[in-house]
Amino acid sequence: MSFLEVRGVNKRFGGLQALDDVNLAVEEGTIHAIIGPNGAGKSTLLNCFVGKLIPDTGTVTFDGQSLLGLKPHQVNQVGVSRVFQTPEIFSDLTVMENVIIPCLAKRDGAFTLNGWSSVDAQADIREKAEQMLLDVNMADKRNMQAASLSRGDKRRLEMAMCLSQDPKLLLLDEPTAGMARADTNNTIDLLAEIQEKRKITKVVIEHDMHVVFSLAQKISVLAQGHVIVEDKPENIKGHPKVKEAYLGGAH
Amino acid sequence: MFNKLDSNDRYMMIFFIIMVLAGPIILAPFGAGYPDLLQRFAIFGLFAIGFNILFGLTGYLSFGHAAFLGVGSYSAVWMFKLLTMNVIPALFLSVAVAGVFALAIGYISLRRSGIYFSILTLAFAQMSYNLAYSVLTPITNGETGLQLTLDDPRILDGANATGDIPSTNLFGLTMNSTYKAELLGMTFQFNVGFYFCAIILILGFYTALKIFRSPFGLMLRAIKTNQTRLNYTGLNSRPYTLAAFVISGMYAGMAGGLMAITDPLAGAERMQWTASGEVVLMTILGGAGTLLGPVLGAGFIKYFENIFSKINDNVLHAWFSFMPESIENLLVGVLHFFVGKGWHLTLGIVFMLVVIFMPGGLVEGGNRIYKSLRRRFGNADETQAAE
Incomplete structure (x- = not known):
């Protein structure tokens, strides 16, 4: 059985079949990309992994455990972290605090009434957060308010927040969406760098094909809610079905 | 660096304690040095500190906190009527009953956020207010308000020999006794009731300070800035907001209890929406999400009012x-x-x-x-x- 296994997932929104019998198998330690044109159902599929949507039929199994019916925080506690299309960070807090929170969540679970001891007194947490900021080259910005970071740094911070929890699976939803080419390349480098340091299984949702070909070991192409091809990057590029899906060859 | 932060907090705490304890001296030149007003400063300061733990940290704007104030007052007066005029059991009961109320109201209201949460809390408070006026008259004594009478049982205090309604006390130290001192042509009034409220206020402030600096406080601030990220970080926001709601409700209940301690009667008007609105004004005026702000705001508004x-x-x-x-x-x-x-x-x-x-x-x-x-x-x- 694969690390993340999606079997026969269907999801309907009214008259729209957003996901149509989707099957997917992600192997441990690899980067698996899901690409497809706009409206192919990529984000819907991702939302089915994290407890935001519940599929009409089908199963999503992660590490031998079903993810269906779990709330987002429960999915995270199982070991799945998510990076959003637009970085979701705690803008009003400092960079350091942004990283401390996931560390606390990892150590103390979904809820702990720890109202009497000081955050500064949690030596293990501080150390871990500090190390994480060093890893992503943001240690000098630790006392900055997260809202004042550049877009690229916000992405970097969000990545650091996810990584500080040592997730078993990292989901990335269009990590380069709306970025300039230079920023896109930076993000690709960051991802490659992370992959080198820690072999975390990743599922990357991407619109931009350029991003995934340099990263992914395996690519699934989604079109109109259906996986049309699943193969290695080199076989995807010239695949006629993929060209058809992206360029609208039907016409 | 963080040691320095701690020492900053220590200075703030010392500053706060001195300002509060010296209140009767500092405020006397401004005409605000009389016990009744000083007590109100301390009580509403405590109320606002508690409200700020909910509103200032999580951003959930409750428009019904006066309900807990009223519940606290009623509980304390009942304790005076039934058990003893000692203030300690009364204060405990007000906090406990307000906590239970806050748990029930918070559990339902926190299913929604933003304006809907505010409206739900407002609805609950108005409901409590109207119930206190009408159906619950046997408990609240309706329009007249709940008062002490001569034939109250007061089990622990024994028979009342004097023929007067006894006054609230802390193990014999009566709350309404005042020591006066004349200096520089001014009269300074040191009132037992005020100092009791002041000590509770200081303890309440210290607790709030601890919560602000704790992991729990950090989570509450995280809820205010991005709840989505918090949930996807593996944290369940619901129990955090509920805990904050209950804590702030208990502060309100404590303030209500103190109101009854300094003046042993309780009326339904304490629960009215204007009273809920007042604590919102205090917190925003002083500075929501800051430690000293709510106390300043409460003092400012009460000074104006009086x-x-x-x-x-x-x-x-x-x-x-x-x-x-x-x-x-x-x-x-x-x-x-x-x-x-x-x-x-x-x-x-x-x-x-x-x-x-x-x-x-x-x-x-x-x-x-x-x-x-x-x-x-x-x-x-x-x-x-x-x-």
Whole structure:
């Protein structure tokens, strides 16, 4: 059985079949990309992994455990972290605090009434957060308010927040969406760098094909809610079905 | 660096304790040094501190916190009627009952956020208010309000020999006894009830400080800034907000209990929506999300309510009597609208100015003054540091 296994997932929104019998198998330690044109159902599929949507039929199994019916925080506690299309960070807090929170969540679970001891007194947490900021080259910005970071740094911070929890699976939803080419390349480098340091299984949702070909070991192409091809990057590029899906060859 | 932060908190705490305990001396020159008003400062300060734990940290704006204030008052008075005039059991019961109420109301209201949450809490508070007036009359004594009577059982206190209604006390130390001291032509009044409230206020402030600096407080601030990220970080926001709601409800209950302790009666009007709105004003005026802000805001509003409202035309004439009569009359005629019964107008203007120009409240104003002073005298500081 694969690390993340999606079997026969269907999801309907009214008259729209957003996901149509989707099957997917992600192997441990690899980067698996899901690409497809706009409206192919990529984000819907991702939302089915994290407890935001519940599929009409089908199963999503992660590490031998079903993810269906779990709330987002429960999915995270199982070991799945998510990076959003637009970085979701705690803008009003400092960079350091942004990283401390996931560390606390990892150590103390979904809820702990720890109202009497000081955050500064949690030596293990501080150390871990500090190390994480060093890893992503943001240690000098630790006392900055997260809202004042550049877009690229916000992405970097969000990545650091996810990584500080040592997730078993990292989901990335269009990590380069709306970025300039230079920023896109930076993000690709960051991802490659992370992959080198820690072999975390990743599922990357991407619109931009350029991003995934340099990263992914395996690519699934989604079109109109259906996986049309699943193969290695080199076989995807010239695949006629993929060209058809992206360029609208039907016409 | 973090040691320094801790010591900053320590200075703030010491400053706070001194200011509160010296309240009767500091406020006497401003005409606010009498026990009744001092007690109100402390009680509403405590109320606002608790409210700020919910509103200031999580951003959930409750419009029904007066319900807990009222519940606290009723509980305390019942304790005086049934058990003993000692204030300790009364205070415990007010906090406990308010906590239970907050748990129930919070559990339902927190299913929604934003304006819907505010409306739900408002609805619950108005419901409590109207119930206290009507159906619950056997418990609340309706319009008259719950009062002490001579034939109350007071099991622990034994038979009442004096024929007077006994006064609230802390193991024999009566709350309404006041020690007066004359100095520099002023009378300083040191009231037991005020000092009891002051000690509770200090403990409440210290607890709030601990919560602000704790992992729990950090999570509450995280809820305010991005709940989505919090959930996807593996944290369940619901119990955090509920805990904050219950804690702030318990603070309100404690404030209500103190109101009954300093003046042993309880009426339904304490639960009215205007009372809920008042604590919102206090917190925003002082600075939501800051530690000192709510206390400052509470003091500011209560001062206005009690002192500004007492300035009438005669007082104004006395102030401006040195001027020619025509100017004097003009000034009095204009200011007439802003003082006395018109104090709400002044408060409204001040509130507008604060919200527009200092969204961080009075605390932000204070910080700005501090920073500009430091900039002006900054060079001196730097040379000192260099030496």
